[in-house]
Each structure stands twice: as structure tokens, then as C-alpha cells.
Amino acid sequence: AVVSTQSTGFQEKGMWESTLMVYLSDNGAPDNSYQSNLPLRGYKKYLYDGGVRTPGFLYSANPDILAVRGRTSCYVHVSDWFSTLVELTGGWEAYRNSTGNEPPAILDSISQLKLLITGETETCQRSEILVHVDPVKRIAGYIRDDFKVLFGDQESDASCVAEFWYPLNESCVDWSTVELYNITGDFGETTNIAKSHPDVVEQLQEVLLLYLGEQSPLQCELPVVEDSFPSDTVPFCLPWDFKGGVLPDWAIYALTNVSSNT
Secondary structure (H helix, E strand, O other), X not given: OHHHHHHHHHHHOOOHHHOOEEEEOOOOOOOOOOOOOOOOOOOOOOOOHHHXXXXXXXXXOOOOOOOOOOOOOOOOOOOHHHHHHHHHOOHHHHHHHHHOOOOOOOOOOOOOXXXXXXXXXXXXXXXEEEEEEEOOOOEEEEEEOOEEEEEOOXXXXXXXXXXXXXXXXXXXXXXXXXXXXXXXXXXXXXXXXXXXOHHHHHHHHHHHHHHHOOOOOEEOOOOOOOOOOOOOOOOOOOOOOOOOOOOOHHHHHHHHHHHHOO
């Protein structure tokens, strides 16, 4: 119903032929509802595919905007939409000119423009995905090619303690509980093959450990920043930068421009 309403609105305003619709789903249905994620295993808050794998589609009535038609089995991470949409709308130079920001030096985002939109390639742009690291439940997951490894008790009901800092380091994950699945051949994650593929488990664990060596601690309830919520003065949410205790440059730039234009 929502998609129908939006598409009708664009058509009525004469914008439909110049529109690219990107539809993405929230992650899995919760286990306290009558909904199901079958044939995927698990629910929201789990790292099984039922909690992290979601449907999505692109649509444009204009083949000059969207040349690709069909399906793909390639991995696409939600972060990839940032680089994809930046490239679609003029690239990083246009991003710099419109936002006043330099492109991020390190970015966990891969442009999927040529695969999903222009059709210039059929080659998968991504072969690995960091599924998640949760220091509260002490669980983690990583995907590489056909394999998906999960560490820790995936059914843990541990919850955050307010104002407590959770370190993101080697000790924040329960490495003693291991699950490994071939998610290409075992769609429902039914057969744990960790014991028969210890080399794969070790390789993916090493990747997670490298990632954890670069992270700041996690706090469940962030400090309250004055005017950090949408209001007449600040019509967007402002994040709090843990490392410096100050607003990041892009937020200061945006706030300054909003203030000068109101």
C-alpha cells in the first residue's frame, strides 16, 4: 500500500519517468509475533539469516535510469547504498561540492551501481560481509563467499545496562561457541559444519579479531546533546562523537547552514 501510494504521487506530479525507487526492508520479523521468516532461520535480534537477510528491489519506469531487469544472488550490504547513490548522483566530487565534506578516507561501503543499476557488469562487487558484533550478548558473525560463521550463544537474552561501556575487543565475544554454515547450499542454516571446516572458522575469526582491534567501546544510552533531536531549530538528529566528545564536522557544517537559512 505504501509503495502504491508513493508511486501514484510521483505519477500525479509528473516525476515518475525520472524516478528511481529503492525499496529496502527492515531486518527480520520478531519472534513475539505471528509473523515468520521461513524458510530462513531465526528472527529479529538473531544473527541467523532470518534476522539479518532482507528483500529489496529497484524500479524505474525509465530504462535509461534503470537498465537492469531480473534478480541477483550477489551480496549487497545496507552500507553499499551510500556509495551507490553517491555515484548515481554525480560521484564524490558532487558530494564534496554539495555537502562541504571530504569523502571518507575509510568507508565500509561498495558502489553497486554497475551491478544493480547500469548493468555494466554481472560480477559480484562484494564477497564478504561483517554481519554484526554484539558485546552485550557476546556474539559475532561474518560471511565470506559461501560460508557464514557465528560465534557465541545466538539465543542469548542479555540486555544493555544503561551508562555502561562495553569494550569492543577480543574478550567481547564468546569464541567457544561456534557455528559454521554453507549458506549457499544450506539456505535454512540447518547443518553446522564448523567441526569439518576448522580452517574456515579460524580464517573468519582472524578477520573479526582484526576488525575488533579498530573499534571504540559501545555505550547503550548515549549522552544527551542539547538540540540533538528534530526541532524547529535543528530539523535532524545530531550524533555524539565518543572519541572527542564533540559534534563531528559534518554536523557542525549542516547545523551552521540550517541556522543561517532559517
